Structure formats: structure tokens, C-alpha cells
Amino acid sequence: MRRLLNLQPRRPLRLALFLAPVAAMLVTYLAFSDARLAENPQDRLLPAFSTMGDTLLRMAMEPDRRSGDLLFWLDTGVSLQRLALGVCLGALTALMLGVASGLIPLAGASLSPLLAIIAMVPPLAILPILLIAFGVGELAKVMLIAIGVAPFIARELEGRVRELPREQLIKAQTLGAGTWLTLWYVVLPQILPRLFDAVRLSLGAAWLFLIAAEAIASTEGLGYRIFLMRRYLAMDLILPYVAWMTGLAWFLDYALRALNRRLFPWYGAEAGR
Amino acid sequence: MSELTLKNVGMRYGDTVVLERLNLILDSGTFCAVVGASGAGKSTFLKLLLSELQPTEGSITLGGRPLPQEPGPERGVVYQRYSVFPHLTALENICFGLERTQGNALFGRTWGAKHRVLRTEARDLLEAVGLTAAADRYPGALSGGMQQRLALAQTLALKPELLLLDEPFGALDPGNKQTAHALLKQLWAERGMTVVMVTHDLSEAFTLGTRVLVLDKVREDPHSPERFGASITYDLPVDRSAPLRAASVPPVS
Numbered sequence A: 001m002r003r004l005l006n007l008q009p010r011r012p013l014r015l016a017l018f019l020a021p022v023a024a025m026l027v028t029y030l031a032f033s034d035a036r037l038a039e040n041p042q043d044r045l046l047p048a049f050s051t052m053g054d055t056l057l058r059m060a061m062e063p064d065r066r067s068g069d070l071l072f073w074l075d076t077g078v079s080l081q082r083l084a085l086g087v088c089l090g091a092l093t094a095l096m097l098g099v100a101s102g103l104i105p106l107a108g109a110s111l112s113p114l115l116a117i118i119a120m121v122p123p124l125a126i127l128p129i130l131l132i133a134f135g136v137g138e139l140a141k142v143m144l145i146a147i148g149v150a151p152f153i154a155r156e157l158e159g160r161v162r163e164l165p166r167e168q169l170i171k172a173q174t175l176g177a178g179t180w181l182t183l184w185y186v187v188l189p190q191i192l193p194r195l196f197d198a199v200r201l202s203l204g205a206a207w208l209f210l211i212a213a214e215a216i217a218s219t220e221g222l223g224y225r226i227f228l229m230r231r232y233l234a235m236d237l238i239l240p241y242v243a244w245m246t247g248l249a250w251f252l253d254y255a256l257r258a259l260n261r262r263l264f265p266w267y268g269a270e271a272g273r
Numbered sequence B: 001m002s003e004l005t006l007k008n009v010g011m012r013y014g015d016t017v018v019l020e021r022l023n024l025i026l027d028s029g030t031f032c033a034v035v036g037a038s039g040a041g042k043s044t045f046l047k048l049l050l051s052e053l054q055p056t057e058g059s060i061t062l063g064g065r066p067l068p069q070e071p072g073p074e075r076g077v078v079y080q081r082y083s084v085f086p087h088l089t090a091l092e093n094i095c096f097g098l099e100r101t102q103g104n105a106l107f108g109r110t111w112g113a114k115h116r117v118l119r120t121e122a123r124d125l126l127e128a129v130g131l132t133a134a135a136d137r138y139p140g141a142l143s144g145g146m147q148q149r150l151a152l153a154q155t156l157a158l159k160p161e162l163l164l165l166d167e168p169f170g171a172l173d174p175g176n177k178q179t180a181h182a183l184l185k186q187l188w189a190e191r192g193m194t195v196v197m198v199t200h201d202l203s204e205a206f207t208l209g210t211r212v213l214v215l216d217k218v219r220e221d222p223h224s225p226e227r228f229g230a231s232i233t234y235d236l237p238v239d240r241s242a243p244l245r246a247a248s249v250p251p252v253s
């Protein structure tokens, strides 16, 4: 018998090992759902897949009776817009702060400790402040996401800039570049793929802040909808919404990774690392 | 022309004396090899010549003028690692210096006819170091030897008066090393810049150098080794027309 840590699953086995727990979960859900529905057809806690499908279809295809909107697409569009605006704003701010702090010692002397402190502030704790400052409109929600992800990304990039070999910065100077041109032609292009990576890692937090903000102060959005429907125990809507958000999160992660590979073919294959 | 002189140069990190009492006059066009044990202060010596560090004592002049306070295009450098930019192709790596020095301070790049001339110049350099076929490849896809040849070409594109090399071939296997030696020798013969090459490989020092310096401690305090730094203990002119008799050269006092 070979040691467990040396045993590599072959292709079909690998697939089976992946599918087994997924199938087990589905079967378990179906069994419990069927049992409850057999007892009480009105049960809302574990809806049948057909019910979920119907609800989702209704949300996506039939205009809402009151507003006339297709709620599913409205929620998706609004939430993605908030997420995109918040993350982009946060990432751009973080890029400027992180690069300045990492490359320029004079800037780092004030930014570095400041960022370390700001990163400790729990972002959700300042949501009330944001709501007071920016009102309950879009700005507060976008700002929460931006403020939530920026310190992490900024500190990550600061570290990455400092990790650039000192030799490269000296070399750039012997090749006629000053601070500005070194920043523009040596540091930025090497930091951009790392920015993409940092954004990817901070997307989980961004979703958290998005849903929290929508749950507390909003009139549409994916997070708003599931918290609204909680009052009616509408699991037939909440579950598909959660699955949809998971799918969106996965897709964003995948897209950023693909973009990184496409835009920066040299990344990950640097010499001497 | 661009004679390099060191007068009583010393370098301390805090209380640790690394280099002391370095006196040297290097004629323009000398190929000076610097050898010494690991930790002797060879890299520190090179950093002083590059203005990455300022000497804590003494003064350095290049061509009669004090050395500029910061690294600049009059001095080129090739390190053992990290000498080329990983995010630029081989051709772009060579263009880097030409673009930065010929472009303006804001954009640092060139356009149009000027750009085309510059690219041609860069291609010629690539050819000179035998990397024409690798023009569009990133350094990560080049062998160690190719990367070091690229680094040489990148540095020489700006025609520095002083070329500084810190164990540039230290990580290469013997075959690649020999190719690189031949190339460096040829480039130096063609261009006639002053070269200071740090190495811990004695045979490399004597095959390439026209002058070999040995860095070592003259004074030693067994109780506090940081008290004294290394100086130039041997200064050996290499006479290429006569067989080598290094042993007969007396130490510099």
C-alpha cells in the first residue's frame, strides 16, 4: 500500500471525488425537502427545486406588479454597479496610496503607519457615519465598499512595491529614469498584475459590505431582496439568489484571473524568483 | 578622459568598518577586476562607485569631477540577478535606456522617426550579443546566460564611461560563462569604457582584467572584527604579453 500522501487520483476518480459530495448534498436536500413537503405542501423552509425555478423565472421574466420592473435583473444590475464602483474607487485610491508609500520613503513615513491604523477600523462600524455623511443614497454604499477594501489593497501593494528588487530601481536610474519615469515604467507595470490579484482577494469582503449596506439602507439590490424576503420566509427566492451571487462571485474571480494572464504574460514567470 | 580616482575612501555601517583607506587611480579604459573573500566589501565598493552609497570618508572623482550624488547614465551596472526588467521583452529592455534618455522628462519616450532609429539601434545591440532570435521574449523565458548578455547590451546602449559589474557571471555554468567572457572582452575592446568587475573567481579576474585588485583586511582585531575594514592589499597589473607572475608582485603597503 502506498502512503496516503503519495496517492494521486486519476482523472475519472478525481471527477468522482469532486462530484460525490455535491451529489450527496443535493440528495440530502431533496430527501428532506420531499419529506417536509409530503407532510405539509405549504412548507416554505425547504422548497422543491421546481418551486425555486418558478420563483426565479417569475422574478426574471414578469414585470413587478407595483413598479413594472423585472426585479431579478434590476437587483443584479444595481448590485453589480455598486460593487464595481466601490471596488474600482477603492482599488484606484489604494493603488496611488500603496505605490506612493512603497516607492517614496518620504511618503511612506506618513502613509505607512496611517494605513496600518486605518486597516484596523472595522468597516461596518463606520457604516452609520457613512450614512450620516453621504445619506442613504448610492454614495454611502459605494463608499462603504471602497473604504472596506482600500486599506487592504493599499497595504498589499505597498508591500509588493517594497519587494521589488533594489537592483531594479538602481538600474532604472542608471538608464536615465528619475522618480517619475521609474514609477511609470518600472513600478506601475509590475504592480498592476498584483493589483488585479489583490482586488480578486478583496472581492469576498466587497460582497460582504455590499450585502450589509443593502440590507440596512436600500430599496433594491440582491442583498436588499434576500433580507426583504426573509420576513416572508421565502426560501424559494433566497436560495436561488444566494446561488446566483455565488455564481457572479465565481465569474468575477475567473474573469480577473483570465485578464491578468492575458494582459501580463510575463507575470508569474519572472526570472530569478 | 574619464579617469577614476579614490582618495582615502572609507565606508562604515554604524560601528562596522567595511572599507578603509582605499586609494586608487584607474586610467580611462582600464578593465579592473576586484577580487576578495565573501563579505570582504566588494559589493559595497561597487555601490560607492555607483553612488548608491556615499563614502563615510574620503572622496571619489570621475574624469576630474566629484562623482554625481546619485546613480545616472554615465555609469552602467550589471548585477548577478535582477539586472533586466521582467515585464519587458528583450528588445524593450534594450530600448529602456534609449527611450528614457531621449524622451522628455514627462513622457520619457519617443515617437515617429526618432523612435524608429532607436529601435534599429536596439536591434543592432541585440544582434551584437547574439539575441536577435529572442527579441520578443520576456526575460523569464531566457536562460541565465542570455539574461546576462541582455543586461550587458541594455547597459551598453547608453555608452557609459564606467561599467560596473557585480559578479555578473557568478551564477552561470562554465559553458555560458565562457561565451559571456568572450562577449564582454570583445565589447570592451570595441568601446574602450572603463570597467570595474567584482568577482570571487580568480581565474575570471585574470582572464578578463588588465588590472586586478584584491580587497582584504590589513589590520585584524580578534576581539572586535568590526573595528577594521578591508583595503586594497594587492594591486596587480596584468601584462598580457608576458606570462603571469602574480606571486612576485609585492603587496601594496
Ligand SMILES: Nc1ncnc2c1ncn2[C@@H]1O[C@H](COP(=O)(O)OP(=O)(O)O)[C@@H](O)[C@H]1O
Residues within 6 Å of the ligand: B013, B016, B018, B036, B037, B038, B039, B040, B041, B042, B043, B044, B045
Ligand atoms: N546595509 C548594511 N548594513 C550593515 N552591514 C552591511 C550592510 N551591507 C553590507 N554590510 C556588511 O558589509 C560587509 C561587506 O558586504 P559586501 O560588500 O556585500 O561583501 P561582498 O560583496 O564582498 O561579499 C559584510 O560583512 C556585510 O555584513
Ligand SMILES: [Mg+2]
Residues within 6 Å of the ligand: B042, B043
Ligand atoms: Mg557581493
